[in-house]
Amino acid sequence: MVRTRFAPSPTGHLHIGSARTALFNWLFSRHHGGDFILRIEDTDRVRSTEESTLAIFEALKWLGLDWDEEPFYQSQRTDIYKEYLENLLNQGKVYRCYCDPDELEEKKKLAFARKEKPKYDGKCRELTETYPDKPFVIRFKSPQSGKTEVDDLIKGKIIFENSELDDLILYRRDGTPTYNFVVVVDDVNMKITHIIRGDDHVNNTPRQILLYQALNAPLPEFAHMPLTLGKDKARLSKRHGATSVMAYKEMGYLPQAMINFLVRLGWSYGDQEIFSMDELVEKFSLENVGISAGIFNPDKLLWLNSHYIKEETDESLAGLLIPFLEKKGVKVDDVKFLAKIIKGFKERSKTLDEMADKTLFYFKDEIEYQPKAAKKFLTLEIVDVLTEVINRFEKAEDFSEEGIETIFDKITSEHNITLGQLAQPHRVALTGGTASPGIYEVIANLGKERVIKRLKDAIIFIENYG
RNA sequence: GGUCCCAUCGUCUAGUGGCCUAGGACAUCGGCCUCUCACGCCGAAAACACGGGUUCGACUCCCGUUGGGAUCACCA
Numbered sequence: 001m002v003r004t005r006f007a008p009s010p011t012g013h014l015h016i017g018s019a020r021t022a023l024f025n026w027l028f029s030r031h032h033g034g035d036f037i038l039r040i041e042d043t044d045r046v047r048s049t050e051e052s053t054l055a056i057f058e059a060l061k062w063l064g065l066d067w068d069e070e071p072f073y074q075s076q077r078t079d080i081y082k083e084y085l086e087n088l089l090n091q092g093k094v095y096r097c098y099c100d101p102d103e104l105e106e107k108k109k110l111a112f113a114r115k116e117k118p119k120y121d122g123k124c125r126e127l128t129e130t131y132p133d134k135p136f137v138i139r140f141k142s143p144q145s146g147k148t149e150v151d152d153l154i155k156g157k158i159i160f161e162n163s164e165l166d167d168l169i170l171y172r173r174d175g176t177p178t179y180n181f182v183v184v185v186d187d188v189n190m191k192i193t194h195i196i197r198g199d200d201h202v203n204n205t206p207r208q209i210l211l212y213q214a215l216n217a218p219l220p221e222f223a224h225m226p227l228t229l230g231k232d233k234a235r236l237s238k239r240h241g242a243t244s245v246m247a248y249k250e251m252g253y254l255p256q257a258m259i260n261f262l263v264r265l266g267w268s269y270g271d272q273e274i275f276s277m278d279e280l281v282e283k284f285s286l287e288n289v290g291i292s293a294g295i296f297n298p299d300k301l302l303w304l305n306s307h308y309i310k311e312e313t314d315e316s317l318a319g320l321l322i323p324f325l326e327k328k329g330v331k332v333d334d335v336k337f338l339a340k341i342i343k344g345f346k347e348r349s350k351t352l353d354e355m356a357d358k359t360l361f362y363f364k365d366e367i368e369y370q371p372k373a374a375k376k377f378l379t380l381e382i383v384d385v386l387t388e389v390i391n392r393f394e395k396a397e398d399f400s401e402e403g404i405e406t407i408f409d410k411i412t413s414e415h416n417i418t419l420g421q422l423a424q425p426h427r428v429a430l431t432g433g434t435a436s437p438g439i440y441e442v443i444a445n446l447g448k449e450r451v452i453k454r455l456k457d458a459i460i461f462i463e464n465y466g
Numbered sequence: 467g468g469u470c471c472c473a474u475c476g477u478c479u480a481g482u483g484g485c486c487u488a489g490g491a492c493a494u495c496g497g498c499c500u501c502u503c504a505c506g507c508c509g510a511a512a513a514c515a516c517g518g519g520u521u522c523g524a525c526u527c528c529c530g531u532u533g534g535g536a537u538c539a540c541c542a
Contacts, residue, residue: 009542044541101540108539115467118538137540155471164469164538172540179542203470203537226472226535233534261478264491268479271490290479293535297477300492310505347505358503408501423501435503 002034003193009041010052013244014059016296017198017228017236020262024225025196026065027284037190038071043182059245063255064277074182081177084185084215085170093214094170096136097124120166138171140211148206153223153286160206168207184208188217196223223286226266226293236296252324252352257305265294274307306350314339317346324356330363341445344437361431362446367454369461373434377425378462385415385422390455399448401440429458
């Protein structure tokens with residue numbers, strides 16, 4: 001039974017890179033019909049917040065990554081860690097270290113200055129006496145010779161010299177356990193079979209393997225995925241723009257687009273670009289994960305988003321669009337109408353936010369003309385035509401797109417003008433600008449009453465300013 | 467600096483020794499379509515970091531150089 005886990009520390013929003021790690025774990029588990037466990041690594045009590053925990057849940061749900069069992073919280077598992085520590089204590093595999101942290105810090109700096117690797121010197125390693133009144137940390141008695149091999153599912157075999165590793169601290173002087181210890185204990189205790197995580201953990205892996213061995217626990221499989229970098233090839237961070245998954249939701253991205261983008265960053269399946277979630281579960285494998293780091297490419301995400309917007313139904317898009325419209329001051333009370341007008345914007349919008357902006361003219365009482373557009377198309381010469389259109393519209397019984405087209409056809413031939421010459425002034429009068437969905441569609445959706453009012457408003461505008 | 471990892475178009479990538487005159491996608495640039503803007507379609511430009519080997523034959527294997535990244539906490 002495959003069991004993977006996603007173990008974020010709740011110190012902020014869900015980062016794009018973390019989401020990708022979660023996705024790969026989730027896909028691997030689901031592909032193998034296994035479990036996907038969520039573990040909140042909140043041992044850093046000052047930086048961890050419940051708000052962040054909730055934000056992480058929300059982001060995972062938005063992405064469609066569901067987890068099995070209740071989430072685990074490391075802060076509630078101190079007894080378990082103690083138990084495992086006892087085990088090590090009894091075996092004599094750990095020891096108390098009374099070294100002064102400031103002194104250690106000094107030594108480290110010195111080592112760096114001498115261009116040597118800063119390593120704990122093992123001063124307390126063979127200490128036999130104990131000092132009950134002195135503060136201490138608990139260190140792992142790491143083997144000083146030999147090699148530790150990591151058989152990485154993505155990177156292949158990586159060999160470390162044990163002499164490179166120092167005696168890492170398992171418990172701090174305040175009596176709380178450290179990361180490398182709790183991770184191993186939890187992964188053992190939760191029977192995690194595959195540890196899929198970021199590249200930045202490879203150097204932790206030999207120490208963790210040594211801990212597994214000390215605990216006499218079976219070793220899981222390791223798979224280290226390449227990191228996501230920013231445009232300047234540095235680790236993706238805020239300076240590269242939004243890094244929070246939910247920020248993308250707020251900018252009008254669809255979760256399918258995010259998933260599809262994230263998975264293709266490092267994973268491929270021949271030349272295929274578009275994958276549904278079901279397809280991913282079916283096709284995902286670690287063998288097809290690349291080994292080199294990838295750069296976050298916002299343009300590709302945007303393209304994927306426009307693709308999924310086109311795939312979405314008008315009705316569901318309408319539902320998704322409402323919050324974006326409300327943010328812009330539009331109260332939507334007719335969702336049917338919204339779904340109807342959306343048709344014209346699906347192929348014109350790359351995000352929901354952009355779509356909301358474009359639909360705005362439908363909801364306005366007064367149209368504000370873009371100065372350039374008004375100057376070019378709302379001119380004195382067009383007033384006669386506009387007036388005639390109003391007359392025809394008033395008498396029109398068929399106000400469907402076809403009916404409107406018939407009227408426009410008549411006018412263009414009678415006045416010997418092109419459709420462009422007729423449509424553009426209408427577009428400006430009706431929408432305020434020169435770009436919109438098809439003019440018949442806009443007129444039909446707006447309805448006779450609003451169209452006539454806007455055309456009349458335009459004539460008044462021309463007479464005053466034209 | 468030590469250790470570890472990585473290296474195909476600007477970017478994501480296909481490529482697992484001959485199928486490569488290196489394929490696809492995004493972005494870019496042209497054209498077509500057209501009531502505008504888009505969409506769509508067609509086309510162009512664009513890469514195997516470098517140097518040695520191994521081999522009848524290297525993008526593919528090995529070594530080195532260069533470049534990039536990660537990590538070296540009583541953070542996770």
